[in-house]
Amino acid sequence: MERIARLRSIVAVDYRKAMLVLTSVLVAAGIVYIIGFAPYPAIHDAFHDIRHGLGFPCH
Numbered sequence: 001m002e003r004i005a006r007l008r009s010i011v012a013v014d015y016r017k018a019m020l021v022l023t024s025v026l027v028a029a030g031i032v033y034i035i036g037f038a039p040y041p042a043i044h045d046a047f048h049d050i051r052h053g054l055g056f057p058c059h
Contacts, residue, residue: 036054
């Protein structure tokens with residue numbers, strides 16, 4: 001019985017870590033997407049070099 005409780009606690013921790021990683025990746029991808037396709041010149045100019053470094057064609 002103790003082994004099952006221990007396994008459940010390990011799985012719960014790994015699930016929380018996986019959700020944290022997934023959320024972080026989705027937020028980062030959203031930020032890159034917004035910056036990559038921003039129509040405003042001020043944002044475009046501010047992130048121009050970053051955009052090219054990430055492989056986004058912007059011209």
